[in-house]
Amino acid sequence: MLFFWGKSHLAFESYSVFPIIGPGMTEELSKEELKRLQKKFQEFEKAPKYNLNSEEVFCICRKPDDEGQLMVACDGCDEWFHFRCMKLDPKYEKLVANFYCLFCDRLFNKGTTLWKRKCKLEGCFNPIELSEEKKSKYCSEEHGLMYMKQTLLDKVLKQESLNDQRLLNLKEVSSILREVGDCKALAKLGEELPIYSDFYPNANLSPLLTEKVAVWEKQIQQVTTDLEHLDSRLRLVLALKDFLKLLNENINIITIPDYIPGSRTKSSKSKSKNSKKSDICGFNRVILDLDKATDMDQFKAKISPYLGKNTIDPEEFKKLYQEIYPDDDDMVDFVGPDNWLAGFCLKDKRKCNKHHSWLNILADDYYLQTQLLEEKKKRLQDEKQTLMTDYNIERWETLEAEVASN
Known part of the structure; x- marks a missing residue:
């Protein structure tokens, strides 16, 4: 399944972990818009950081954080901005994943805002459940059931007619639901001609058709295997991204006095005074084996020491870090092979x-x-389905002719 990043004006249509539209790829500004934005940024940059009461001020409005207004930190410049000033609805608070202010996004191209996909139930603004084990369109199972019940009742109780056909009543709907096996079967009900072999199991395909079907199935299986390999590799990349966040936090603890890890969004709290936070590149040479590895289990075993850790022993990490940076600023040329941080x-x-x-x-x-392989898989499946549909129609027409002749 593909996910895409969206800008604030595309809010909540999509969600992903990595952006398809990356920094520097936003729409170009006109000269007039660019001048206005540059002027606005200069005013923002030159504005006092404290008011006459010695209170720290934030956002483009340059007001202190004393009114309990919802705020969000920009991932590009670490400045705090009010939801109201950024024209963000407070009800979308839980859907913010990464935020880039107008200057970082449009002027400096540091990145674009990332939104989590919202629950499909109308009126709910919680993010959907999304994990390795579960991918849902709802924030909870309860909301999923509520959405399905609401949708079904809307269809059944609809009063207008469709092409003069009578709508099903509740009793008929209940009977159909008992007969179908799952939601997918219900969705496909009545869309296509019944499968001939389901009614006549002894009907065999011709040798030529059997050979063609086997070729398509083999190609589809190969594409499916390739997609599984790509999915495994992507999961490893996502795990590495989470681990880099953990490394940054531990480096901050060592390099920033009195550092207190904080969240990216806040309400009724003053801005953290932490500055120059660690944001390391995090490149690891072992990741180069990602495309070279033919055995994914072997690759996972190789990279596993770096991943899957929720915590790191502070003293152990400090020792490893100081081996690399003994003088805080200058990195040594060589460390021992047991120092995994040096990788x-x-x-x-x-x-x-x-x-x-x-x-x-x-x-x-x-x-x-993944996108290319999914398109290829769909094309192969459609070709196979077209072949089987033509065969199915041919068999039913033959049977109809036989019945008519008798």
């Missing part, structure tokens, strides 16, 4: 030209490959 590029990702945007590029490549 990661610890440069600021904005200054690391060697591995610039490597994680996003890798993820985008997998998404593109």
